[in-house]
Amino acid sequence: MGLAAATSERERRDLVTREVMDESRLIRFVAGPDGAVVPDLARKLPGRGLWVAADRASVSTAAAKGLFARAAKAPLKAAPDLADQIERLLVRRCLDQLGLARREGALISGFEKSAAAIRGGQAAWVIEASDGAADGRGKILALAARQPRPPEVCGAFTVEDLGLALGLENAIHSVLLAGGRADRWTQEVGRLAGFRPLRPQDWRQAGSSDRPDAATESGPAGAFDGRGSVS
The missing domain is CATH 3.30.1330.30 (Ribosomal protein L30/S12)
Incomplete structure (x- = not known):
């Protein structure tokens, strides 16, 4: 049994690579009320989802390059330790x-x-x-x-x-x-x-x-x- 056995069968676009992939390979983020980038691992928080591949390098790149703010078209701030x-x-x-x-x-x-x-x-x-x-x-x-x-x-x-x-x-x-x-x-x-x-x-x-x-x-x-x- 591999990871494919548990996929969600819904696809989203990764903010970093722009690749479309299954939700099971991504982390969902939303904009918090204070303008902070909030991880939504359960995919249940309200608001538009911002999706990034589920790996440290992708999350760090999205935070460092301001990709969350660019995708949301809003002044979002990602914590420096977001990947941690x-x-x-x-x-x-x-x-x-x-x-x-x-x-x-x-x-x-x-x-x-x-x-x-x-x-x-x-x-x-x-x-x-x-x-x-x-x-x-x-x-x-x-x-x-x-x-x-x-x-x-x-x-x-x-x-x-x-x-x-x-x-x-x-x-x-x-x-x-x-x-x-x-x-x-x-x-x-x-x-x-x-x-x-x-x-x-x-x-x-x-x-x-x-x-x-x-x-x-x-x-x-x-x-x-x-x-x-x-x-």
Whole structure:
């Protein structure tokens, strides 16, 4: 399952490149009452939408070059840290989705339960804490890579992040089961991939046991390849 499975099927024009693309690949902004550029990640705020590709470089370019004001034909001001704001908002949305998934029974945690779900072909996503032990992570990722349809992988959150979201003390290994919640998660984390790597760089600098996914490490820096890999 890739990002295409969760697309919104509506297209908008990116302010920076002028390319028309699906809403799932864009961030919506609106003009605030004080003339500030306001991110609208849920796409629900009133007002004319201003759309920018969901990646740090595009948002920074739009802010630096005054493209929001030009598109709105109004004196809008974008905060210098707008891209950082969006990253924080996307992180919160992704973690909230995981919390909902656990309450719905669509997310399981723990090494043995995660491994069983992967073996059973139920896993849409393997979610590993970025600061978890390399040995356990390597075993889980190796198991995932051996499946006929390998699940996607995310390592964008710490043990503390996941613990708070899931209400667990030691949230290191988790699996998001295939289904509607996983589709929504795919869309959210796909946007997050434009602002932070989905796999920490030091995972690739560890030993060979932590590199079962090496075959996915190609393409431009920071690109989300549809399998949870950031190249």
